[in-house]
Amino acid sequence: MAPKTIIEKIWEQHIVHREEGKPDLLYIDLHLVHEVTSPQAFEGLRMNNRKVRRPDLTYATMDHNVPTINRHIINDPISKKQMTTLEQNCKEFGIELADINHPDQGIVHVIGPELGLTQPGKTIVCGDSHTSTHGAFGALSFGIGTSEVEHVLATQTLWQSRPKTLQIKVTGKLGFGVTAKDLILAVIAKYGVNAGTGYIMEYTGEAIRELSMEERMTVCNMSIEAGARAGLISPDEKTVEYLRGRRYAPQGEEFEKAAERWLALATDEGAEYDLTLEIAGEDIEPQVTWGTNPSMGSGISASVPNPEQFERQADRESVSRALDYMDLQAGTKLEDIPVDYVFIGSCTNSRLSDLRAAAEVAKGRQVQEGITAIVVPGSQTVKQAAEAEGLDKIFTEAGFEWRESGCSMCLAMNDDIVPSGKRCASTSNRNFEGRQGNGSKTHLVSPPMAAAAAVTGKFTDVRKLAKVHQ
Amino acid sequence: MEAINKFNGIVCPLNRVNVDTDQIIPKQFLKRIERQGFGQFLFHHWRFDDEGNKREDFVMNQMQYENAEILVAGENFGCGSSREHAPWALLDYGFRVVIAPSFADIFYNNCVKNGILAIRLTEEEVNGIMEKAQEPGYRLFINLKDQDITDRKGFTAEFDIDPYWKEMLLNGWDEIAVTLNLDEDIRSYEQKIGSGI
Ligand code: SF4
Numbered sequence: 001m002a003p004k005t006i007i008e009k010i011w012e013q014h015i016v017h018r019e020e021g022k023p024d025l026l027y028i029d030l031h032l033v034h035e036v037t038s039p040q041a042f043e044g045l046r047m048n049n050r051k052v053r054r055p056d057l058t059y060a061t062m063d064h065n066v067p068t069i070n071r072h073i074i075n076d077p078i079s080k081k082q083m084t085t086l087e088q089n090c091k092e093f094g095i096e097l098a099d100i101n102h103p104d105q106g107i108v109h110v111i112g113p114e115l116g117l118t119q120p121g122k123t124i125v126c127g128d129s130h131t132s133t134h135g136a137f138g139a140l141s142f143g144i145g146t147s148e149v150e151h152v153l154a155t156q157t158l159w160q161s162r163p164k165t166l167q168i169k170v171t172g173k174l175g176f177g178v179t180a181k182d183l184i185l186a187v188i189a190k191y192g193v194n195a196g197t198g199y200i201m202e203y204t205g206e207a208i209r210e211l212s213m214e215e216r217m218t219v220c221n222m223s224i225e226a227g228a229r230a231g232l233i234s235p236d237e238k239t240v241e242y243l244r245g246r247r248y249a250p251q252g253e254e255f256e257k258a259a260e261r262w263l264a265l266a267t268d269e270g271a272e273y274d275l276t277l278e279i280a281g282e283d284i285e286p287q288v289t290w291g292t293n294p295s296m297g298s299g300i301s302a303s304v305p306n307p308e309q310f311e312r313q314a315d316r317e318s319v320s321r322a323l324d325y326m327d328l329q330a331g332t333k334l335e336d337i338p339v340d341y342v343f344i345g346s347c348t349n350s351r352l353s354d355l356r357a358a359a360e361v362a363k364g365r366q367v368q369e370g371i372t373a374i375v376v377p378g379s380q381t382v383k384q385a386a387e388a389e390g391l392d393k394i395f396t397e398a399g400f401e402w403r404e405s406g407c408s409m410c411l412a413m414n415d416d417i418v419p420s421g422k423r424c425a426s427t428s429n430r431n432f433e434g435r436q437g438n439g440s441k442t443h444l445v446s447p448p449m450a451a452a453a454a455v456t457g458k459f460t461d462v463r464k465l466a467k468v469h470q
Numbered sequence: 471m472e473a474i475n476k477f478n479g480i481v482c483p484l485n486r487v488n489v490d491t492d493q494i495i496p497k498q499f500l501k502r503i504e505r506q507g508f509g510q511f512l513f514h515h516w517r518f519d520d521e522g523n524k525r526e527d528f529v530m531n532q533m534q535y536e537n538a539e540i541l542v543a544g545e546n547f548g549c550g551s552s553r554e555h556a557p558w559a560l561l562d563y564g565f566r567v568v569i570a571p572s573f574a575d576i577f578y579n580n581c582v583k584n585g586i587l588a589i590r591l592t593e594e595e596v597n598g599i600m601e602k603a604q605e606p607g608y609r610l611f612i613n614l615k616d617q618d619i620t621d622r623k624g625f626t627a628e629f630d631i632d633p634y635w636k637e638m639l640l641n642g643w644d645e646i647a648v649t650l651n652l653d654e655d656i657r658s659y660e661q662k663i664g665s666g667i
Contacts, residue, residue, distance in 0.1 A: 016659045017652050022634045025652065027659050037553065039503035050646070053656075065501075078501035085503050129552040129576060143576055145554035146505075147583035147645075155649045157656060161632060193488055194546045197575060227549065229575045293488050293549075314487045314544055321486075411497050420520065432492040432550060434515050 003268035037127030106379020116246025135232030180215035196228025207281035350378030367399030368457035471585035473642030479539030487544035509562030548577025
């Protein structure tokens with residue numbers, strides 16, 4: 001048999017119906033649902049007298065709107081309405097829900113893996129573009145719109161055109177102080193926000209193999225920022241060990257059988273991709289974005305670029321617009337840019353290892369005066385684990401606020417908003433205009449870089465702060 | 471969704487690349503639980519200043535584009551969040567056709583599902599249209615069946631579209647109903663794989 005990529009293997013296993021000249025009808029193994037992109041889909045079902053075909057393959061939580069302080073006081077009546085609507089819909093259609101009071105509540109892309117719902121070889125969808133996160137396990141997972149949410153609820157399938165395959169190969173090793181977040185930001189800076197459009201990406205190479213499961217999630221999470229609907233990593237022993245004993249993973253003997261199946265999904269030696277892009281792990285520095293999309297970024301030792309240095313007219317214009325919006329001068333060193341806010345959280349960087357890495361930098365230091373710094377764990381489970389090892393204390397003693405789990409300042413749909421004109425070092429995934437609040441200026445960084453910005457008052461190469469303990 | 475085949479309308483040129491769905495519809499307007507009523511919030515921060523006054527220099531606020539129904543933009547239009555509120559807002563505002571050199575994948579699908587025709591043309595063709603659309607009343611004529619676009623000045627271009635999406639749009643089909651006709655296939659697949667998460 002011809003060698004195949006994991007992408008082709010999963011695809012072929014899920015074809016329900018194939019016809020010449022049409023996309024394939026794929027079966028969906030897991031459908032994750034949250035409060036913002038689902039109400040219209042449930043309403044559509046009701047209007048057409050349709051049922052949810054497989055409530056047992058559907059799992060819901062509340063994350064986008066939930067407050068991260070005083071959880072039970074939801075000031076915004078419309079946020080509240082979205083949450084109660086989800087509650088009612090889950091009840092009516094028989095869907096399991098981790099609501100705001102539930103011990104499993106958290107950001108949908110943090111809790112899926114945590115509960116063992118996410119498994120290699122599954123097709124996973126959610127009405128949220130960062131569903132690509134689950135690809136870290138070797139699952140084919142992608143974001144869908146609300147009409148597609150309705151389609152999956154009603155049929156448990158989705159029409160999908162066969163995508164092209166793109167290999168992102170990260171060779172060598174990452175240097176000291178360089179994280180998975182820096183890796184993916186560097187890939188996007190090098191190849192652009194458009195590089196993956198029309199493709200499904202697989203990350204390969206030594207630097208990827210070396211990453212922990214949580215780090216792999218950070219990488220796959222941002223596949224969509226490179227334009228790809230899905231990005232995944234072939235499963236290996238780390239994947240299997242992460243899932244062992246998780247609540248929704250197979251147990252006992254069943255687990256061993258599943259593990260065998262999972263490992264067999266890995267891309268075959270010699271399989272071909274439609275396109276391969278490479279980056280050298282050693283060349284990657286801690287990254288900071290300076291513009292208004294995730295590709296507008298560079299290593300911390302660089303300066304804000306001059307729009308004139310870009311070849312294409314369209315790029316010159318958008319960089320110059322971005323610098324206007326960000327209120328930055330070409331030539332300013334990234335290390336000279338002061339910050340007003342620091343946000344550590346989001347489905348990109350709110351897992352236990354992210355919080356540990358940030359705490360290591362924060363420990364024994366103080367958030368600079370005038371800076372608001374908040375830490376928002378990705379789930380209640382992460383929060384409890386972090387508290388059990390005293391990370392909350394380290395953060396609060398250093399002057400950070402310690403919050404409840406949710407999306408929070410990643411998109412500022414609740415009360416966690418960066419005020420107009422203020423500048424934020426953020427571990428989230430999007431630096432679009434107004435993303436963290438109207439007029440807010442977002443710089444994307446890793447958790448240690450965010451903590452370093454909080455304690456020094458400006459972007460700082462975290463390698464200069466860290467004790468060298470290799 | 472409403473079927474679409476022959477369509478003509480005034481063209482509004484939005485000369486920006488990588489327009490993300492956070493700009494098309496900012497998140498503070500995602501809180502409705504209906505599909506309607508999003509048009510008023512379309513490109514909110516570009517159309518209005520912090521006090522809610524119209525920004526006169528933004529293209530959509532210029533009188534000549536008031537009744538535009540075709541939006542032309544730069545590459546990678548609709549990137550970012552998967553929010554379907556973006557095509558809902560475009561449609562509700564009055565745009566039935568969007569033309570760009572490329573679209574983000576999820577946004578493109580979301581358009582089709584709502585009867586918005588998203589057309590990919592070459593960068594050169596798009597730039598040409600942007601220029602001509604400076605003139606008041608500039609219209610494009612679209613024929614989905616023949617997959618071509620013309621204007622009154624002799625411009626013609628052909629465009630590609632997946633035959634399946636084309637059929638959907640031409641007929642205004644309800645995709646769920648189409649799929650439910652394949653219930654047999656879905657059931658036999660489910661039997662094959664067994665059940666449970
Ligand atoms: S944390 Fe941000 S990016 Fe992730 S799901 Fe929530 S809003 Fe979306």
